[in-house]
Amino acid sequence: MKRIHLIILYLVLTLGFAPNxxxxxxxxxxxxxxxxxxxxxxxxxxxxxxxxxxxxxxxxxxxxxxxxxxxxxxxxxxxxxxxxxxxxxxxxxxxxxxxxxxxxxxxxxxxxxxxxxxxxxxxxxxxxxxxxxxxxxxxxxxxxxxxxxxxxxxxxxxxxxxxxxxxSPSVAERGISLQGTQWSTLAWDHQQLDKHFRQDALGPRYYHQLFELMLRLRANTLYTGMPTSSKSHHHIKDDNEVADSFDINVINHPKGKFYSDDGYGYLQNMPASERQDGHDNGKLLYHLSYQGTPHDYLWLATTQPGLIYQSLRNCWDKDIRQQWIAVIHDPKVAAYPLSLFMDMAWNINATGPDALKKHLTEWLVQQFGQEAGEQLAKPMTKFYWLCGLRRPEFMGWNQTGLSEKEHGMDELPVQVSEFNAEQFGNELERFLNDYQEIETDINRVEASIPSRLQDAFFAAVKYPVCAAADMATKQLQAQEARTIGRKESFHHDDEALESAVRSWKAYQDIIRLTNYYNEKMADGKWNGLMNMAPRGLQVFLAPTFIDNLTTGELKKYDGYDGIDAPMDDDGCVVRNACDYTSASKNVSTIEMLGHSMKAVLLPEGASISFQFYAPEGNAALRTALIPTLPCKKEQLRYRVTLDSDTTFTYSLSEQGMSERWKVNVLRGQAIRTDDVRLSSGTHTLTIQALDDGIIVDQWMLDYDRDRQFYLFPVKPAI
CATH class of the missing domain: 3.30.379.10 (Chitobiase/beta-hexosaminidase domain 2-like)
Structure with missing residues (x-):
């Protein structure tokens, strides 16, 4: 026995083996x-x-x-x-x-x-x-x-x-298409990598780094232009040796039909005449960033993981498995959504509808270690919830890409939001408080991040979370200041001035964060990459008030952090769809999708039912669904039945870029409303899918039928 112990000691000391x-x-x-x-x-x-x-x-x-x-x-x-x-x-x-x-x-x-x-x-x-x-x-x-x-x-x-x-890969061709690079990536490339390359194109050093990333993510295809796109900023044809050395398939002129989303992550139906061509129907083009109507999102990458998952899984189930291309404006900004996309393209079972929070946690652990990654999972999940309520780029409540003939401009001015400080215990302030809560959480985790990962943390976590929070504060507090204040009394109105200063401070913080990202993070490695105002759109500009703030006012009202705003449903009956009482056999929930963060997928014919108590009265019955588009037929319909005697049938089909489609994708929900009469007592509500692709998010009965509000007063299923 003594001899065995000596042998083990020798191996530990000389060969580096631990006893275990x-x-x-x-x-x-x-x-x-x-x-x-x-x-x-x-x-x-x-x-x-x-x-x-x-x-x-x-x-x-x-x-x-x-x-x-x-x-x-x-x-x-x-x-x-x-x-x-x-x-x-x-x-x-x-x-x-x-x-x-x-x-x-x-x-x-x-x-x-x-x-x-x-x-x-x-x-x-x-x-x-x-x-x-x-x-x-x-x-x-x-x-x-x-x-x-x-x-x-x-x-x-x-x-x-x-x-x-x-x-082995689930999808044969897994790729990237860079679009909208002129607002960030192109400027950075010419400052940092390809300083002497032609100014209207990305250079070979950029592509070398991009191809290394693609190799690590197991992507093998690069789209350098779209069939209907304007002038592409890809001129890789002069640098094919770079692509060849990485065995990247470069497609300069894509041909054939392909499935695509509508620019906002919701798959569009392919016409029946095109679906018959099986050779080309295995292709998917999916946007993680977008420039166009009703509004660009080229700043942050905030598509909900549940929407990405459901869209890709839907394609897989429809045998679209030959080629999947993710459209991005910059891979660094899109790090997690792009990772999720490529993970599923490599292995369609890399995650599931009930494992998306787990996938996000594992990605965070991969970047920041076990302890920090697990601590970040909850605030980052909540971040995707808040961005699912309204993307930061959409906080101006206006639209871009409008025709000059119609409006004489490419963009309408910033509009008054639908958030109402007078409803449901102040839904406006509560939205900002939720952002403040996740800022507090990530700041707590930041203290434990080692110095070698501080730059990674700032880029992947702190900048998107804090900048999105600042955008919400800037727009909504500016709205409050304009709503409360009057020209003749603005400089004597404490409430209006408090809101105005909060808005101005938030705008200044976006500038500070962006300057740090570009100039100090990683010793200036990314200088020029982060553009806080892509295309100079009005949502990104300084907030406007009834009058300019004075230096004294900025100092006097500095430090005001808002008010507590507990939720009050004001007598409404409201539910997340996942809180059903009973459901058909094939019903499933999808994590990290919708305002509820756990939307319910209904196959054709399937239904979910809810039992609830309601007082007597006239009410507005509102159902909120994920704004999916028809995927098999030309129709996408569902039926709502209240107590077996009141039935409504609705369609989510939209013609072209209809105004209702624009509202849907900006909100992340398609809402249908009808008036109902309720007796006092227990009731049953049933929602049934009449076609495939129905995803139910929330519903509510509101006895104030003319109420103006934005969010259903119910906590998410996080």
Whole structure:
């Protein structure tokens, strides 16, 4: 027994093994000494060399030393489509199940065999993905460069000797289309990367960094223009060698029919004549940013994860599986939505309708570590809820992209919002308080973020949360100041001045945050990337008041933080759809979708029912649905039945860019209203889908039928 203890002590001291590793069956592929080493078969694609360069840099970031090629490396790498007979024999001897994926494009297997880590790709891209999967296992985020996610330094890297994974893509072509880059990305590229490249195009250094990110996210396609787009800012045709070296498929002139959303994440129906062409119907174009009517969103990337999930899952179920392209204006700003999109394109089961909060948490943990990531999950979930109520870019309640013939301008002025401080316990102030609460939460977490991740935290969490909160405060408090104040008494009206100063301070804070993002974050690496006013739209401009504020007023009313505003339903009967009493068999809920944050998907014929008590009286029955569009038929209908004797049938179908469609996508809900008469007692409300694609969010009975308000007075299902 003494001899065994001595042997264990020798191994711990000389080879770097921890005692638990000896018995747990882990192999140590870095023990704090030397370099991580690998061997690779002689013939392989150039994209594998790119991945090895990235892996070498990753290992330096993790261990302090680059990975090196060595004949007896602990990591053995193979590319099946270029393997020799000798290579194939080695794989057979190692027991690698390569026949299970050899015919699958871009697939890889990574596992432990005979105390070595073996990576086998079906082709060059698959091999590259396998190499970078090992980087992920070492704690390297795909956003190491674009997100400044500096990995934790480690003196030991281990892997279970039973570990193995085989992965292949769900969607064959997984890609990105950059649109609207002239408002941010283009300026940054010419300041930081391609300083001497033509001014109207992104340069080769930019594409090199973009392709590295795409390789880490397992994307293999770049759209450089759209069939109906205006002048593209992609001129990569002169830099095809960059794309070729990363094995990126560059599509300069897309052809054929494809499915697309309406610009706001809601899939559009493809005409029946086009659906018959099965060859081209496997393509999807999906917007995570957009320029156009009724309003751009080119500042932040705030599409609700539940909407992304449902749209992609819907496409998959409809056999649209050949090509998925995400439209973005900048990958850094769209980090999480783009990650979710690519995760699902790679593995359609990467998340599910009841696992979206889990997916967000895992992404945050990947960036910021276990403790901070878990602490950030709740405030970031709440952030997507608030942005689902109204995107920051839409807080002006106006529209863009209007024709000059109609209005003589490309944009209407900022309008009065629908938020009403006099309704439901002051819904306006409560909206701002909810933002303030998540700001407080993330500031608390920020104190625990290590210095190496402060820049990553600012870009991915603090800037979007605080800037969105500031935008809401700027617009809504300016509205309050204009509503309360009068020209003759403005400078003597404490309430109006308090609101005006809050609005002005919020605007100044957006400027401060943006300046920090561009000039100080990561030592100026991203200078020019963050544009706080894309296209100079009016929602981004300084707030306007009845009169200018004086310096004395700015000082006197500084520090006012608003008022408490507990929710009051004012006698309404109101429910989130997920709080149903009974439901049909195939009904399912979708996390992080809608004002409720747990909307209910109804297949054709399915229904949900609610039992509730209501007093006698006349009321407005309002049903709020996710503003989906027809996906199979030309109609998208649902039926509402109250107590079996009152029935209403509604359609969500919209013709072109109708005014109601514009209101729907800006709000994130389609509301239908009818008057009903209620007797005192228990009632039953049933909502039934008459076509596929109905997603119910909320409903309410309001005895003030002419009430002017914005939000249903019910807490989200977070």
């Amino acid at each position: 590793q000896l018995f747990a069956g882990n192999i140590v592929w870095y023990n704090g000494k030397g370099h991580v080493t690998y061997s690779i078969q002689k013939k392989h694609a150039s994209v594998v060399d790119k991945a090895l360069d990235m892996f070498a840099a990753d290992m330096k970031a993790v261990t302090g030393k680059k990975a090196e090629k060595g004949g007896d490396g602990i990591i053995n790498i193979y590319q099946l489509d270029r393997s020799s007979n000798k290579d194939m024999q080695q794989l057979k001897e190692l027991g690698v199940p390569f026949m299970n994926f050899i015919t699958h494009d871009d697939a890889f297997w990574l596992g432990v065999r005979q105390k070595r880590i073996v990576i086998v790709g079906s082709n060059g891209r698959g091999t590259a993905y396998g190499i970078l999967e090992l980087s992920r296992l070492a704690g390297v985020s795909p956003w190491i460069w674009w997100g400044d996610v500096t990995p934790e330094h480690k003196s030991r890297l281990t892997l279970s000797d039973r570990y193995e994974t085989m992965q």
